[in-house]
Amino acid sequence: MKQSVLALTLLAFTLVATPFAAEGVKVEKQEWSFQGLRGSYDKDQLLRGYTVFTNVCMACHSAKYVSHRDMMRAGFTEAEVQALAKNLNMNIDQKLLTAQDNQTAVETFGKIPPDLSLMTKARAGLADYTYALLTGYSEDPELIAHTFPKGLPAGAHYNKYFPGHAIAMPNPLTGPDMVTYHDQTPASVEQMAKDVTLFMQWAAEPERIERQHMGLYVILYLVIFTLLAYLTKRVIWKDVKGH
Ligand code: HEC
Structure with a gap:
């Protein structure tokens, strides 16, 4: 008896909790100037x-x-x-x-x-x-009623992207x-x-941009260093046959 009560409680909890446990809707990617090496x-x-x-x-x-x-x-x-x-x-x-x-x-x-x-x-x-x-805020009553059949929790606002869709922040x-x-x-x-x-x-x-530009310098340095290493090798081995 105790066990079935427990099972039912768990089941009820899962049913209730599932829609809210769902992570936010997938967000669209935007173009940002800070992305990329440059x-x-x-x-x-x-x-x-x-x-x-x-x-x-x-x-x-x-x-x-x-x-x-x-x-x-x-x-x-x-x-x-x-x-x-x-x-x-x-x-x-x-x-x-x-x-x-x-x-x-x-x-x-x-x-x-x-x-x-x-x-x-x-x-x-x-x-x-x-x-x-x-x-991602919306005041569309149909949309809100669809997600929250019993109404939004007190003090909450509907947001499409906030996990659970009920956010305490009013649309700023x-x-x-x-x-x-x-x-x-x-x-x-x-x-x-x-x-x-x-x-x-x-x-x-x-520091992001400084880091990205540093990355560019590091690559440049490596290219120049490789070139120098190659030239040095040529000089050192120039008298040895076959090289
Ligand atoms: C009137 C007060 C208020 C103003 C103004 C406000 N916020 Fe908020 N903000 C909140 C509250 C309260 C929360 C906590 C929401 C929650 O956890 O339900 C929040 C949460 C957030 C979060 C976190 C959301 C998350 O995923 O947990 C971000 C990001 C955010 N605000 C950005 C902003 C930005 C950007 C602005 C200005 C354009 C702004 N807020 C203006 C009250 C405000």
Whole structure:
């Protein structure tokens, strides 16, 4: 008797849990400028991403490993980062921390919004996932009813790409022009999502481009070294017959 109760409970649990245990929908691959050996971060796009991050995301999220000074590694001058930091009443060595305290966050969202410094590395799908997540909200009642016949869990929002589809983060990019870009790029939702994802990717691996370029130098060095080794061999063996 006990066993059949246990079996039934397990079965019920499996039936209920299965749809939620399913991983997020497969995310589409995007083109990113930082990929490949010759990858780079476009400074304008990085600045646009920074604009979205500091104006929108930082209301709830921190990037606790990133300071304005770090942006100098991406080609910004000290004067430029000084000016950006000043706009936020920060100095250039302070990390990008949200003003929202943990208690308010827990009361509002039921959890603390995760730090975004390393987020693009932490999730399967990396930058593609972050972009998909930011553009994956839906308020389509039919779609929501289909996934959640009893309604969305309290305080949750429907997101196509979030595992389980119920995310505590309200759609942060609700419409175009939430920010004004320095280079007059129209701030569509997709553009803002793409730019802020690029910024997060850079924040997660500020050394990525240096590493990629280093790789290029290493290859070049190996080619030249091989050539020199070959020439040396020719010189050394030139008097020996048959070589
Ligand atoms: C109003 C507060 C708020 C704002 C603004 C906000 N977020 Fe969030 N975010 C949250 C909360 C809360 C979570 C935790 C969601 C969960 O685990 O259900 C979250 C989670 C995330 C996650 C992790 C998702 C995962 O797979 O676990 C990412 C990525 C993210 N946010 C990116 C952003 C970006 C980028 C912006 C700016 C465009 C932003 N958020 C703006 C509250 C916010």
